[in-house]
Amino acid sequence: MGLLQQTLAANKLIDPNIARDNRVTPAIAHVNAGIMGHGVDPLESIESFQKTYATITWVYAGVSAIQDNIAKLPIRIYDRPATEDDRIEITDNPKFKLFEKPNPFSSRYLFWATVVGSLELTGELFVNLVRGNENQPPQAMIPLRSDRISIVPDPKEYIGGYVYKIGGIEIPFQPWEIFHVAYYNPIDDYRGQSPLQAGRNAQILELHSVNWAKDFFKSGTRAAGMLTIDGKIDQEQFKRLEKQFSEKYIGRQKTMILEQGMDFTQTSVAPKDADFSGLRDMNRTGVCAGVG
Incomplete structure (x- = not known):
């Protein structure tokens, strides 16, 4: 027929x-x-x-x-x-x-x-x-x-x-x-x-990977972290410090200079530690397998 x-x-x-x-x-x-x-x-x-x-x-x-x-x-x-x-x-x-x-x-x-x-x-x-x-x-x-x-x-x-x-x-x-x-x-x-249904998880991972990379480079490739200070500070001092830190360092490629008594601890995972390249290769394999 x-x-x-x-x-x-x-x-x-x-x-x-x-x-x-x-x-x-x-x-x-x-x-x-x-x-x-x-x-x-x-x-x-x-x-x-x-x-x-x-x-x-x-x-x-x-x-x-x-x-x-x-x-x-x-x-x-x-x-x-x-x-x-x-x-x-x-x-x-x-x-x-x-x-x-x-x-x-x-x-x-x-x-x-x-x-x-x-x-x-x-x-x-x-x-x-x-x-x-x-x-x-x-x-x-x-x-x-x-x-x-x-x-x-x-x-x-x-x-x-x-x-x-x-x-x-x-x-x-x-x-x-x-x-x-x-x-x-x-x-x-x-x-x-x-x-594409069978490769749904690979697609979700790929979208999250790309969005994470975009945010990483948008922030000037600076890792997220936690700033700690010896002693106590009041609310006004906290807001002033937060503003100064944001204006000087967030989203910019600048060397961070900390005052005595301050310490910066990285809390995010760097691309090399997350094997970002390997993850995207895995995503590609999963997605392409579904497409055929």
Whole structure:
């Protein structure tokens, strides 16, 4: 079956005999509808995974490489032949034009980069097949953000529809209007699992590592510490000393000169002691392993 045929057949109604004899799907749909209300909403982590594309270098590098390698592939569509040798490539058919120009709003490259990026970041992709009814071929294919889609369970058809939510507006779709592909998710019946989920801890460590480095250099690479003084001082002396110390030393590369009776004790960990370079290498390995 060709890609277009798969696209058109993906959300057809279940065979009546299967719907009649199937006992598992109705239970799954009933439970999910009861837990989630009227629809299975996106996982809470979806948006955070989408943001890692812009905040974590290794996520961007891995996902963008996959996007580029797939999006730049040439499109080849063939009539289904009786034998492999009989196949005829289609170049001037509406089927071909749809895949070369999926919609009026984006290029072919951007379309495929968008759907592949969604699959790699969120574990699923949704495409709106713009057509009048389920028997018509799509006139356009518009990618939809996974974090804006809720799936409506149905006891008979498994999926009763989809709801696209944006800015307080809810747009309902019939099953035949949406093409949904999802990666395997062992703990969710409807939503895909992001490849980034397994490397979540490495991503968190990477973000904390970068933020720590930013703060370290922003403060003039001066280690945090504790200033101790022999004897007691009153509140006014404390405030004056705090102001003088801040003006002279915080955020600046200056040699610290302490008066007699004062002592500075470093309380922070230096980059070399924390093996900062090794930590980032470990983070990179963990993140890239998730991206593949």
